[in-house]
Amino acid sequence: MSAIFLLIGASLLVALGFLGAFIWSIKSGQYEDDYSPGVRMLKDPKQSYQSQTNKGE
Amino acid sequence: MDFPSLICTVKNTEKIQKECTHCQLPISGGSHHQSSHGEYCCYGCMMVDELLKGENRFIDPAIFHNKKFDYLQNDKIQKDLLSFEEGAIAKIEIHLPQIHCSSCIYLLENLQEIAKGILDVKVNFGQKIASITFLKKDITLPQIASLLHYIGYPPDFNTTDKASKKRINKLVIQLGVAGFFFGNTMLLALPDYLHSDLSLDSNLQQFFRILMMLFSIPVILYSAQDYFINAFKNIRGGSISIDLPIALGILVIFIRSSFEVLTGIGPGYFDSLNGLIFFLLIGKWYQQKTYENFRFDRDFKSFIPLAANLVLQNGKNHSIPIADLKKGDIIIVEKDELLPADAILKENQATLDYSYITGEAEPIEKTLDAKVYAGAKIKSDAAIFEILSAADSSYLANLWEQFSDKRKAASHQIGINTNISQYFSLAIVLIAVISAALWATIDLGKAINVFTAVLIVACPCALALAQPFSSGSMLRQFGKKGFFLKNANVLHKLAEVEYIAFDKTGTLTQLDTMTVQWHGEPLADDEKQLLVSLIKKSRHSLSTSLVQFLSPSNFIASEISDFAEIEGEGLRGYIANTYLEIGRAKFVDVAEEASTTSIYVKIDEILRGYFTFHQNTRAQTNQLIQDLIPNYELAMISGDNDKQEKAYRSLFGEKPKLLFEQTPKQKLEFIDSLNAAGQKTLMVGDGLNDAGALNHGHAGISLCEDQMHFFPPSDAVLKAGSLSLLPRFLHLSKKNEQGIKIAILISLLYNVVGLSFAIAGLLSPLVCAILMPISSLTVVLFTSSWSSYYAQKELK
Numbered sequence: 001m002s003a004i005f006l007l008i009g010a011s012l013l014v015a016l017g018f019l020g021a022f023i024w025s026i027k028s029g030q031y032e033d034d035y036s037p038g039v040r041m042l043k044d045p046k047q048s049y050q051s052q053t054n055k056g057e
Numbered sequence: 058m059d060f061p062s063l064i065c066t067v068k069n070t071e072k073i074q075k076e077c078t079h080c081q082l083p084i085s086g087g088s089h090h091q092s093s094h095g096e097y098c099c100y101g102c103m104m105v106d107e108l109l110k111g112e113n114r115f116i117d118p119a120i121f122h123n124k125k126f127d128y129l130q131n132d133k134i135q136k137d138l139l140s141f142e143e144g145a146i147a148k149i150e151i152h153l154p155q156i157h158c159s160s161c162i163y164l165l166e167n168l169q170e171i172a173k174g175i176l177d178v179k180v181n182f183g184q185k186i187a188s189i190t191f192l193k194k195d196i197t198l199p200q201i202a203s204l205l206h207y208i209g210y211p212p213d214f215n216t217t218d219k220a221s222k223k224r225i226n227k228l229v230i231q232l233g234v235a236g237f238f239f240g241n242t243m244l245l246a247l248p249d250y251l252h253s254d255l256s257l258d259s260n261l262q263q264f265f266r267i268l269m270m271l272f273s274i275p276v277i278l279y280s281a282q283d284y285f286i287n288a289f290k291n292i293r294g295g296s297i298s299i300d301l302p303i304a305l306g307i308l309v310i311f312i313r314s315s316f317e318v319l320t321g322i323g324p325g326y327f328d329s330l331n332g333l334i335f336f337l338l339i340g341k342w343y344q345q346k347t348y349e350n351f352r353f354d355r356d357f358k359s360f361i362p363l364a365a366n367l368v369l370q371n372g373k374n375h376s377i378p379i380a381d382l383k384k385g386d387i388i389i390v391e392k393d394e395l396l397p398a399d400a401i402l403k404e405n406q407a408t409l410d411y412s413y414i415t416g417e418a419e420p421i422e423k424t425l426d427a428k429v430y431a432g433a434k435i436k437s438d439a440a441i442f443e444i445l446s447a448a449d450s451s452y453l454a455n456l457w458e459q460f461s462d463k464r465k466a467a468s469h470q471i472g473i474n475t476n477i478s479q480y481f482s483l484a485i486v487l488i489a490v491i492s493a494a495l496w497a498t499i500d501l502g503k504a505i506n507v508f509t510a511v512l513i514v515a516c517p518c519a520l521a522l523a524q525p526f527s528s529g530s531m532l533r534q535f536g537k538k539g540f541f542l543k544n545a546n547v548l549h550k551l552a553e554v555e556y557i558a559f560d561k562t563g564t565l566t567q568l569d570t571m572t573v574q575w576h577g578e579p580l581a582d583d584e585k586q587l588l589v590s591l592i593k594k595s596r597h598s599l600s601t602s603l604v605q606f607l608s609p610s611n612f613i614a615s616e617i618s619d620f621a622e623i624e625g626e627g628l629r630g631y632i633a634n635t636y637l638e639i640g641r642a643k644f645v646d647v648a649e650e651a652s653t654t655s656i657y658v659k660i661d662e663i664l665r666g667y668f669t670f671h672q673n674t675r676a677q678t679n680q681l682i683q684d685l686i687p688n689y690e691l692a693m694i695s696g697d698n699d700k701q702e703k704a705y706r707s708l709f710g711e712k713p714k715l716l717f718e719q720t721p722k723q724k725l726e727f728i729d730s731l732n733a734a735g736q737k738t739l740m741v742g743d744g745l746n747d748a749g750a751l752n753h754g755h756a757g758i759s760l761c762e763d764q765m766h767f768f769p770p771s772d773a774v775l776k777a778g779s780l781s782l783l784p785r786f787l788h789l790s791k792k793n794e795q796g797i798k799i800a801i802l803i804s805l806l807y808n809v810v811g812l813s814f815a816i817a818g819l820l821s822p823l824v825c826a827i828l829m830p831i832s833s834l835t836v837v838l839f840t841s842s843w844s845s846y847y848a849q850k851e852l853k
Contacts, residue, residue, distance in 0.1 A: 005264065012241070012268075019237045026230050035182040039159045040166065 079106040079160055099157065099209065105164045115173045118200050121207030125391065126199040128364030128376030135198055138214060140188075146176070148190045149198065153210040156185040164208065172196060172204050214363055228345065232338040235280035238272040239331040245269050246328040250823050266318040269327040273311060281307055281334045299521050302482040303337065309512040326513060329825045333518050336833045340525035344532075344545050361397045361431065361448065366390070368441065379448045386444040396433045399451045400442035401426055408436040432745060453745070477520065477801060485515045492816040503818050510820040514811035518829060519804030519836040527796045527840035531789060534848035539776030540786050547772040550756040551790035553737045557685060558728065558750070560742035561695030561705070564760050566672040567777075571599070573606035576650075577658075577666015584660065585609035587632050591639060594620055595628050599656065599670060606668070627656070636661050653700040671701055674708070677781035682708055684784040690736070692716070694724050696746050725749035741783070745769050758783075785851045796843035800836045807832035 025031070075084040078095030079102035090097045097103040128134065141148035156165070162180045165187050169175045174195025179188045187210075189201060205212050245265045281304075288304035291297060307330065314325025364376045368387040379397045382388070387403065390396055402423050410420045411433055420436045423429060429442065431451035448454065493508035528545035535542060542548060559565055580588070585607045592600045592607075594617060620630035627640015638659040642649040645657045647664050657667040685691060691713040693705060699717035709715060716727065728750045731738045740747065740754035743761065748769040751757030759771040760780065775783065811828050814820045 004261065008264075008268070015237070015241065019234065022233050022237075023230050026226055026233070031229070033181040033183050036162050036180050039162050039182075 077102050079103070082158060099155075099161075102158070102160045105160050105167075116171050116204070116207075118172075118196075118203075121203045122200070123203035123206050125394075126202035126206070128362075128366065129198040129202055131364060131376050131378060133378050133381075134364055134376075138198070145193055146190060147193050147198075148188060149201070150186050150188045151202075151205065152213045153185055153187055153205060154213050155210045156180065156182065156187075161210070165210070168204070172201075175201070228338070228342055231280040231283075232335070232342055235276050235331065235335040235338050238276045239328075239335040242269050242272045242328045242331045245272075246324060246822075246826065249324045250826070263318075263321065266324055269325065270315055270318050273314075273327045273330055276331050276334050277307060277311060280338060284337075297479045297482055299517060302485065302515075302517050303521060305482075306512055306515070306517070307334065309509050313509040313513065324822055326822050326825050329513070329822070329829050332826070332830055333833075336518060336830070336837075337521055340522040340529075340837075343529040344525035361395050361453075365397050382444055382448050384444055384446055387441060388444060389439055389441050390435050391439045392435055392437070394435055396429055396431055396435065396442060397451075398431050398448040399445045400429055400431075401445060402429055402440065403443050404440040406437065407440040410434040410436050481517055481520065485512065488515070488812060488816070496818065507816060507818050510815035510818070511812060514815045514820055514825060514828065515808055517804070517808075519807060519832040520801055522833055522836050523797050523800035523804060523840055526837050527793055527800060527844050530841045530844040531793045531848060534845060534852060535786060535789075538782055538786075538852050539779035540773065540782070541775075542773045543771075547756060548790050548793055550737075550772065551739065551787055552794045554689070554739040554756060554787065556690045556692070556731055556736040556738045558692045558694055558731075558738055558740050558754070560724075560740075560744065560747045560750075561693055562672065562697050563743040564741055564747075565674050565678045565693070567675050571602040571670050572673050573602055574669045575606075575666060576669065577664075580607075580665065582609050584665070586612060587615065587635060587637060587660070588639065588658065590615040590632060591617060591620075591628055591630055591637050594630075595622055599654075602670065603656070603668060638662075642667075671704075675777070675780060679708065680781050681783060684781075686710060688784075689787075692727075694719050694727055694750070696720070696724075696744075721746040721749050725753050728753045739787075741775075742769070742771075782852065789848055789851055792847045793844060796840055796847075799843070800840045803839060804832055804836050807835070 075096055076082070077084055077098035079097055082098055084096060084098045090099065090103045092103050092107065095106070097106065129138070136142075139147050139149050153165070155161070162182060165180050166178045168178045168189070174192045175189060176192060177190040180186070181188070187205075191201060202212050202214075245268055248265065249262070284300050284304045284307065287298065287300035291301050310326050310330045310333075314327050314330065317323045317325045361379060364378055365382055365386075365388045367375045367377050367382075368389055369375055374389060382398055388397075388400070402425060405425050407423050407429075408420045409423055409429060411430075428445070431448065431453040489508050489511040492511060493504045496504040496507045524545065528548050531548055532542055532545060586609045589604055589607050589609055589612055592603050593614065615632045617630040617632055620628070622628050623640070623644065627638065627644035629636070629638045629640075631637070638645045639656060642655070642657055645659045645664070647657055647659075649655075650667065654670045655667045656670070658665045682691065686709075691709060692715070693709065693713065694716045696719055697717060702715060702717065705715055716723075719727070724747060728738055728740060732753065732755075737755040740750045740757045741760060742748075742751055742757070743759055747757075747759070748771075751759060751769055751771040756773070757771040758773045758775050759769050760775050760777050762777050775786075807828065811820070811825075811832075814824055814828075
């Protein structure tokens with residue numbers, strides 16, 4: 001039965017990790033705009049003259 | 058390449074007449090753009106499409122340069138606006154109210170392809186905000202603003218708000234924490250209920266219980282902290298709200314459960330405790346649905362420009378922030394701009410539109426040295442003014458001050474819950490004391506048990522959930538139909554309304570639409586030709602509607618000789634030996650016949666008749682008034698003249714008060730007089746001239762056209778298109794109250810059951826863990842289905 005102490009402790013650590021991830025995701029504003037990221041993903045990356053030079057800067 | 062066409066879905070295919078060539082969404086009547094490539098729903102789509110089809114290179118800043126934004130060059134203003142500045146790179150977040158489809162995102166996020174110096178653009182679609190990172194040496198802030206304006210997204214620098222978002226974020230985290238620990242506590246509590254082998258291993262059992270206790274600590278300290286803070290504030294303020302019994306309940310459950318666990322008597326009620334807090338927070342979150350696009354609280358500064366164009370001694374212009382304006386400054390205000398402070402006109406003639414400030418429908422003429430109030434829109438060409446007082450002591454600002462104190466005082470939470478919870482808390486404490494006292498005569502240990510059990514089971518969870526869920530789902534239904542409420546309290550206030558006061562200009566009537574009527578012998582087509590040739594030369598505000606009304610077939614402009622225009626009076630001139638005179642009665646020298654604004658026509662010295670003008674009432678106005686008359690007392694308070702009193706009298710019937718030529722202050726006083734008489738008044742208005750009345754009324758609704766960001770501060774915003782639904786919204790707000798009352802009854806029933814267990818001394822953690830979620834769930838299901846059933850029935 002004592003294995004269960006270890007198991008619960010371990011699973012709790014994992015779960016707390018997820019809670020931390022959730023809090024981080026809220027704080028970093030990931031849920032603030034649920035529309036544009038989906039659209040943005042479909043955007044063709046245009047490698048124009050300017051955007052290439054920008055990366056150099 | 059044309060990816061946006063892939064992601065834009067076509068809705069209501071059977072109803073569409075025209076589709077946007079680019080995004081394939083239906084083209085709505087209001088915005089329509091055409092080019093050689095096709096038809097588009099918005100300028101953005103047209104731009105994107107043309108950029109995609111054409112050879113795209115950087116647009117020359119000279120093309121899109123707009124003098125309007127030169128003021129952004131000012132360092133002080135820039136510092137306020139830029140969210141980040143480091144060396145050569147700067148970042149700004151700009152509110153672009155026009156963002157409305159995926160093509161908008163596409164265009165804006167590709168801005169770096171068409172403008173040199175822009176490094177990156179990120180669009181937040183929900184908030185309609187674009188974050189633009191740019192190189193200061195390649196592009197300036199005025200250039201960015203001009204470019205956005207040029208491509209069809211006029212930036213709005215007056216409205217950006219972050220605070221409310223942060224508050225909601227905190228609530229979501231609190232909810233997440235509570236949910237997490239609630240789940241884990243349930244997991245650990247379950248074995249105890251199932252009487253498994255757990256009781257055989259007392260070490261393991263105690264381990265589980267201690268864990269449950271530890272899980273509850275962050276839930277109470279972090280997730281439930283607002284209840285304690287509010288309860289504390291309540292006690293200090295001498296009032297009781299629903300937060301007090303909740304805080305008390307939470308505290309009692311935790312103390313008793315900890316005691317049970319630490320002494321090893323039982324498992325405690327930690328699962329019920331965490332579940333309770335979790336459910337309460339869900340209710341709070343559900344109710345706090347906010348509309349990201351609006352700000353309901355704003356000050357007068359968001360209605361006037363950020364900067365003024367100061368005229369220097371050497372004749373040059375220089376923009377300065379509004380706050381730096383002082384008495385005696387000379388400023389120049391461009392056409393269609395607002396005057397930022399009270400001033401004296403230093404121009405021989407100017408046409409000013411006061412409609413937003415006073416409610417007057419027609420622009421008025423002012424002459425040299427006339428006093429002009431802040432907020433006037435310049436309708437004629439750019440005019441020069443001498444400032445009379447600083448912007449924050451203008452007439453407009455004073456008006457704002459007058460009602461702002463009341464706004465703060467009124468922001469307290471009110472609702473059915475407040476009333477009930479006062480009795481509820483008292484009753485619960487009484488029951489707990491009495492039953493404990495009775496038990497004390499039998500068994501002292503049991504008495505303490507029963508005392509806490511009563512407080513635990515009676516925790517007004519279901520009671521506290523009734524309003525958030527009912528109102529929350531009502532708010533959502535209203536939002537779908539274009540009625541946006543500031544918060545759930547407004548719903549409660551709307552239900553109490555007995556008296557409705559309407560503003561006229563812009564509320565019952567539609568701005569920018571004039572009905573023109575011709576009185577006299579019908580005009581022949583060649584006469585129309587002559588008149589239109591003459592009228593087209595005039596810059597008067599009525600001339601456009603007159604030209605539209607006449608619209609002769611195959612119009613060819615004729616040569617006019619001896620043309621003369623007396624501003625505000627009339628026009629005269631010769632066209633091929635025909636002498637034409639158009640203007641006011643005095644101007645053409647005839648007796649005034651019409652009772653409203655009118656223009657008389659003389660051809661070769663013979664009076665042919667006259668045109669009358671009045672603002673159209675909205676198509677829905679008639680229906681609206683008819684629907685409201687049986688149930689409410691009505692009134693109309695207008696800043697406009699009384700030329701149309703007859704028409705409105707027949708619309709409203711005999712009883713309602715119709716007041717004309719009301720200043721904003723008089724409007725406010727009218728509402729105050731109703732308040733004093735104990736009437737619960739709803740004010741419906743649209744302009745800043747109604748702002749005082751909107752805030753002094755029991756509730757205030759501001760009406761707004763397509764431009765959803767420009768409305769006076771109020772409790773709710775109603776889209777002009779949904780005006781006719783107002784009676785239904787009011788009816789639904791009453792239904793909502795009814796639903797809440799029934800839900801409260803249900804929760805009281807559960808409490809009776811729970812209390813009888815508690816008083817009998819039989820409340821086990823299991824009973825508590827079953828009863829609490831069930832009662833909450835019933836209330837939630839009942840209220841939300843009640844609300845959506847009635848909302849859908851009424852707002853079909």
